[in-house]
Amino acid sequence: MTGDGSPAEQRCEKSLPALFEPFTLRGVTFANRICVTPMCQYVAEDGHAVDWHMAHHGRFSLSGVGGACVEASGITRTGRITHGCLGIYLDSHIEGLARIVSLYHAQDIPVGIQIAHSGRKGSAAVPLDGAAPLAQHDPEKAWQAVAPSAIAMSDGWPVPHALDEAEILSLLDKFAAAATRAVRAGFDFIEIHGAHGYLVNSFFSPISNKRNDRWGGPDPEHRARFPAQVAEAVRAVIPSSMPLLYRTSAVDGFDDGVTIEDTVVLARILGSSGVDLIDCSSGGIIGPSGRAALRPSPGYLVPYAERVRRDADMPTMAVGLIVAAQQAEDIVSSGQADMVAMGRQLLDDPNFAMHAARELGHPNPYSLLPESYRFFLERRKL
Numbered sequence: 001m002t003g004d005g006s007p008a009e010q011r012c013e014k015s016l017p018a019l020f021e022p023f024t025l026r027g028v029t030f031a032n033r034i035c036v037t038p039m040c041q042y043v044a045e046d047g048h049a050v051d052w053h054m055a056h057h058g059r060f061s062l063s064g065v066g067g068a069c070v071e072a073s074g075i076t077r078t079g080r081i082t083h084g085c086l087g088i089y090l091d092s093h094i095e096g097l098a099r100i101v102s103l104y105h106a107q108d109i110p111v112g113i114q115i116a117h118s119g120r121k122g123s124a125a126v127p128l129d130g131a132a133p134l135a136q137h138d139p140e141k142a143w144q145a146v147a148p149s150a151i152a153m154s155d156g157w158p159v160p161h162a163l164d165e166a167e168i169l170s171l172l173d174k175f176a177a178a179a180t181r182a183v184r185a186g187f188d189f190i191e192i193h194g195a196h197g198y199l200v201n202s203f204f205s206p207i208s209n210k211r212n213d214r215w216g217g218p219d220p221e222h223r224a225r226f227p228a229q230v231a232e233a234v235r236a237v238i239p240s241s242m243p244l245l246y247r248t249s250a251v252d253g254f255d256d257g258v259t260i261e262d263t264v265v266l267a268r269i270l271g272s273s274g275v276d277l278i279d280c281s282s283g284g285i286i287g288p289s290g291r292a293a294l295r296p297s298p299g300y301l302v303p304y305a306e307r308v309r310r311d312a313d314m315p316t317m318a319v320g321l322i323v324a325a326q327q328a329e330d331i332v333s334s335g336q337a338d339m340v341a342m343g344r345q346l347l348d349d350p351n352f353a354m355h356a357a358r359e360l361g362h363p364n365p366y367s368l369l370p371e372s373y374r375f376f377l378e379r380r381k382l
């Protein structure tokens with residue numbers, strides 16, 4: 001490469017790996033296909049971001065990723081999983097979130113936020129304290145969790161309150177209010193947390209939703225009503241240029257749970273409800289989020305992203321033990337997913353994107369990094 005290494009110039013290069021091709025959803029272009037996956041840090045103070053969040057996102061904002069998504073942020077106080085979770089239910093949360101946004105925007109990286117309600121998995125201790133229900137761990141700090149049906153998440157967990165019609169409609173308003181705050185904070189996209197057994201997922205799963213009103217029923221189409229209404233409520237209050245993502249648990253991992261066929265139905269419905277991309281995770285309807293039909297191994301969830309992309313004709317993001325450059329390149333170049341979301345590998349190696357660019361023969365890997373690093377690294381002679 002003889003020019004300035006600008007993204008425009010790189011796109012002209014024939015040798016650019018597929019992982020480093022830009023990707024556009026509505027009005028937002030990700031410079032490459034690597035996205036920081038949402039990762040709860042459990043250190044928020046009354047839902048507010050703290051210095052740790054700035055340091056955590058600071059690492060990734062300087063690393064050349066194509067995009068990033070801030071951790072699950074509660075749309076209500078009791079919609080957080082733990083007392084350490086971020087919130088987006090007060091206007092006072094906006095300032096800290098906007099500081100995270102500005103870290104990424106300073107590097108021209110689109111950043112989104114995952115808006116979430118914990119449902120029957122809420123009122124838990126933070127993982128470092130064992131993630132047990134607060135009702136056991138610290139009863140004074142516990143709250144009444146809610147769900148589509150009064151069914152406990154698993155043995156030892158409190159029975160949640162089954163939401164009535166008015167409460168369900170009120171939660172749709174809270175999702176919309178959270179989305180409005182996300183727009184005010186400057187986020188480029190929003191992801192609805194529809195996975196891991198939390199409220200939205202619990203409406204879609206037949207394991208946790210036994211309702212026989214319009215919010216439930218035997219068919220995936222009926223159980224998709226709440227997820228779709230959340231998507232419509234959010235879409236109605238965000239700019240048309242703003243992408244809306246939806247993280248799904250593509251399979252529950254239990255015989256009587258959500259199947260990939262159900263998820264294809266859901267994805268089609270969500271596509272008609274204003275969702276632009278399905279982020280395909282799995283599990284969590286009972287017990288920890290990792291519980292899935294397949295044992296975790298590198299790329300074990302990629303087939304779900306591939307299936308949804310093909311059968312629902314929706315862009316997808318793959319996630320789950322994506323740990324190596326060639327693996328990520330193969331997922332994108334073979335059309336299994338449009339983007340890869342990465343978590344623990346980025347904790348292990350925050351500069352993964354640049355390292356992957358180098359390994360995959362990107363013509364100018366250091367061009368991914370900010371000028372203050374690039375200038376010196378390009379001139380370093382080993």
Ligand SMILES: Cc1cc2nc3c(=O)[nH]c(=O)nc-3n(C[C@H](O)[C@H](O)[C@H](O)COP(=O)(O)O)c2cc1C
Pocket residue numbers: 037038039040041071072114193195196247281319320321322341342343344345
């Ligand atoms: C510390 C940590 C926090 C997480 N928090 C969230 C979260 O807020 N929302 C979510 O959907 N998934 C969350 N996850 C799951 C990740 O987004 C991701 O799906 C999972 O870690 C698998 O990807 P990986 O193998 O690249 O880490 C979290 C994972 C970790 C390790």
